[in-house]
Amino acid sequence: xxxxxxxxxxxxxxxxxxxxxxxxxxxxxxxxxxxxxxxxxxxxxxxxxxxxxxxxxxxxxxxxxxxxxxxxxxxxxxxxxxxxxxxxxxxxxxxxxxxxxxxxxxxxxxxxx
Amino acid sequence: xxxxxxxxxxxxxxxxxxxxxxxxxxxxxxxxxxxxxxxxxxxxxxxxxxxxxxxxxxxxxxxxxxxxxxxxxxxxxxxxxxxxxxxxxxxxxxxxxxxxxxxxxxxxxxxxxx
Numbered sequence: 001x002x003x004x005x006x007x008x009x010x011x012x013x014x015x016x017x018x019x020x021x022x023x024x025x026x027x028x029x030x031x032x033x034x035x036x037x038x039x040x041x042x043x044x045x046x047x048x049x050x051x052x053x054x055x056x057x058x059x060x061x062x063x064x065x066x067x068x069x070x071x072x073x074x075x076x077x078x079x080x081x082x083x084x085x086x087x088x089x090x091x092x093x094x095x096x097x098x099x100x101x102x103x104x105x106x107x108x109x110x111x112x113x
Numbered sequence: 114x115x116x117x118x119x120x121x122x123x124x125x126x127x128x129x130x131x132x133x134x135x136x137x138x139x140x141x142x143x144x145x146x147x148x149x150x151x152x153x154x155x156x157x158x159x160x161x162x163x164x165x166x167x168x169x170x171x172x173x174x175x176x177x178x179x180x181x182x183x184x185x186x187x188x189x190x191x192x193x194x195x196x197x198x199x200x201x202x203x204x205x206x207x208x209x210x211x212x213x214x215x216x217x218x219x220x221x222x223x224x225x226x227x
Binding site for chain 1 (some may be wrong): 145147149155156157158159163164203207209213214215216217218219220
């Protein structure tokens with residue numbers, strides 16, 4: 001079943017806690033994107049990886065956010081410490097040089113209280 | 114640098130009327146262009162894509178878009194709106210294939226009135 005899988009789908013946490021979001025890209029895809037969606041900012045590209053190496057993370061607040069790909073089947077986005085302004089839906093997408101579009105997961109809805 | 118501008122954050126049409134959602138892009142190289150649709154509490158789903166073949170692209174659910182290089186536009190149309198078309202629509206640009214950085218427009222929310 002070729003789809004991008006994100007976990008968890010929903011997360012409520014208290015300010016100051018660490019949050020980890022996970023993404024399993026489509027098997028064979030070598031590029032992973034992390035987007036954040038809010039009402040005010042729309043879809044923002046936070047970071048993207050190719051062949052597990054970060055290519056561009058200029059959209060990501062470096063002081064509290066980090067993104068990694070421990071292996072080809074797992075990408076993680078961590079926020080530490082989390083703040084209420086981080087509340088958003090975080091989408092992972094994957095692609096490849098042979099696929100013409102990026103494929104999106106269902107998103108993780110994060111609420112920081 | 115690539116960018117996408119969607120004109121109109123909200124568009125409202127009557128059921129059966131023409132749908133027109135506007136998108137203009139800027140790109141330093143021939144772009145790949147996409148329209149995605151997002152239903153409430155869902156991820157983004159590809160509607161259609163332009164990849165330098167035919168300039169008129171047909172997608173799912175009766176949507177189509179025309180690539181006009183002279184106008185740097187890629188507007189999305191559907192001849193007759195259906196209630197189920199109510200959703201948010203995003204135009205996106207990429208330098209090349211799905212393995213390259215994809216930038217999205219701000220989105221246009223389509224309302225369909227009975």
